[in-house]
Amino acid sequence: MAGRISVDAEWLEKYADRIDGTTDDLRRVRDAMKVSPLRPQSFGEIGRTVGTAQGYARAAELLNSQLVRACDTLDAAAKGLHAVASAHGRGDDDALQAIKKADRR
Numbered sequence: 001m002a003g004r005i006s007v008d009a010e011w012l013e014k015y016a017d018r019i020d021g022t023t024d025d026l027r028r029v030r031d032a033m034k035v036s037p038l039r040p041q042s043f044g045e046i047g048r049t050v051g052t053a054q055g056y057a058r059a060a061e062l063l064n065s066q067l068v069r070a071c072d073t074l075d076a077a078a079k080g081l082h083a084v085a086s087a088h089g090r091g092d093d094d095a096l097q098a099i100k101k102a103d104r105r
Contacts, residue, residue, distance in 0.1 A: 009085045009089035010089070012088070015081060016082045016085060019081065026071050030064060030067040033060060033067075037057075038053065040053035
């Protein structure tokens with residue numbers, strides 16, 4: 001078996017589904033941040049004086065861009081895993097059909 005790779009298509013499919021779920025969770029967080037952003041008034045007079053609102057706004061903007069990249073990356077990974085699982089699952093199905101056909105002879 002040297003040089004061979006074994007693929008568990010069912011496990012890959014389940015893992016891809018988990019990644020899909022995680023991506024959905026991150027998208028909900030991202031969307032919630034867009035709907036309810038922090039406002040300068042949230043930090044009061046002291047916050048306005050020291051620039052707290054601007055600092056939090058920059059941090060929120062950075063976090064949002066990271067969430068967008070994370071969602072895109074996880075989405076691409078899940079699609080790739082689904083494709084690999086599908087390709088290997090079809091190969092298993094084809095092999096099973098060939099074995100059944102050979103048994104009928």
